[in-house]
Amino acid sequence: MEAISERPLTRRRTLRGLGGAGAVGALWLTGCATAPTTSAQQTASSAAASSASPVAETGIKDLAVGEDPVVRTSMTTAWLKPGQGRGWTDEPVIKADARPDQWLSRMDVAQQRGLLGRTDTQAALGSRVTVRELSGDWVKVSFLDQAAPNDHGHQTSWVPRAHVVRDLGFLSAQTADGAQVVRVTADSTGVFDGEGMEQTLVVVPFDTRLPLLEQGEKASKILLPNEREGWIASADVAVGQPALGTVEQVFETARSFDGTPYLWGGISPFGIDCSGFTYTVLRSHGILLPRDAGPQLNHSGLPKVSADDLTPGDLLFYSLVPGGEKIRHVALYLGKGHGIHAPFVGRPVCIETLQEINIKRDYAGAVRPRYAEA
Known part of the structure; x- marks a missing residue:
């Protein structure tokens, strides 16, 4: 991990209600x-x-199938297949010391759309993964804090091999x-x-x-x-780990993402997609959802609610076609006929009416997370 000195660090805003704020x-x-x-x-x-x-063996060990390394760079971007990066455009998130904060600025809207079918998700520095397969400069991993209804039980895809390290001392410190x-x-x-x-x-x-x-x-x-x-x-x-948040605290964090650019597979203020938005906002308040929208509706274990019984804090889901079962989108219901969501490539996180969110008339259902009492 090389020192970074090429430009000042900036932030758009501070996320409130989480026990920390400052002008970096x-x-x-x-x-x-x-x-x-x-x-x-x-x-x-x-x-x-x-x-x-460390309470066990320490040191850096070779990667091996079945072992649990951690992400060693700012944030790793996962790809559906190894080697799918597009040269200079994706270099900020392919290189060994990834700079995801510099990635979106290299892409026009067409190039952003080109990530569909290429990227899968992201994971931040220190995130634990399990190695599933090794292939040259790439490694297939399962992200242990991103649940998914597959054979591994977690979101599983490919990252550059240089982005993960089997650091036993770090793992011991985490656990x-x-x-x-x-x-x-x-x-x-x-x-x-x-x-x-x-x-x-x-x-x-x-x-x-x-x-x-x-x-x-x-x-x-x-x-x-x-x-x-x-x-x-x-x-x-x-x-400390986050305590279960109230719906008001979750809304405060969700609104702080207003204006965050859309990024397919994104899970951070550097760029975020619809299910990455709900996953990240709720996770920051102690509510862990599956990573993707379909599983958030059908495999989260959260109670489903009818369209005429919505309350603020419910998650709203939309299908590919009216009446369809394949889920394409999720939004967080704010109440009074409004929701907040990451719409699509080219449109940042925003607050809209439910009629605007459901423009395709493909509403597919809702679930109700459990929040702390105010």
């Missing part, structure tokens, strides 16, 4: 020194570091009893190479989750794959 851009202009920690913080940091210490994690609550933020936060190692998107080593007032020390450590702005992360 300022770090590139002035740097950010870590304030002295209190004795209570030092105690907490020591406990976190202790719990994150140790009492291990602490940080979750990115900003659109994106930088991970820096030292406490002075002057050189950026990697840009990570919303809801990236990494083991916490030390918690500070202004910056926190985290563990990275490939036996590396980094520092991240404490204002841009929350500590």
Whole structure:
């Protein structure tokens, strides 16, 4: 993982209601020194570091079928077949140290549409996968936090082999009893190479989750794959796994994606598709759905509700043709006849009336996630 220095890091906005917010851009202009920690913080940091210490074999091991490596780059993009990248256009997400934040700017609308039938999903730095097949510079993996109704039980597709690493120490830190994690609550933020936060190692998107080593007032020390450590702005992360969110908190996060560009297979503010939107927003509030729209309707285990009994927070689904069973789209119902969704290539996340969302008259049903009481 090489240091990044070619341009300032920017964010469109801060995602609210998730326990963290901050202006990351300022770090590139002035740097950010870590304030002295209190004795209570030092105690907490020591406990976190202790719990994150490897409890089993450590070190970098060769990839092998059936083993569980982790994503080692900012975000990996998964492809339905190996080697489907289109040269310069897809180079930002094919190269070893992927830059998904630079990808969409290289594509016109036709090239974005060309991703249909090529890409499948994405996964952020530190995400666990299981190796299914190795083929040259590519590896077929199952994404362990993206459920799917297939033989593996998880979304399964191809990523560049350089994007994953079998780091046993990192895996131990993720799974140790009492291990602490940080979750990115900003659109994106930088991970820096030292406490002075002057050189950026990697840009990570919303809801990236990494083991916490030390918690500070202004910056926190985290563990990275490939036996590396980094520092991240404490204002841009929350500590711990997400608690079950209220419907109001989910709406706040969903609305913060308003204007996010559509990207087939996307799951972040760098670019997102319809089911990636509902998957990511609800996951950030402790509600884990299958990755794709059809399974979200038919394999999520959530209760189905009728069209005349909708309540705010329900997920609305649409088929390929009126009355069809194959699901093509999902939206989040906000109430009062409006929903928020990622419409299609060329149209960003937006709030529309249900009549506008259902323009093809292909409404196919709804399910009701369980939210925390307000």
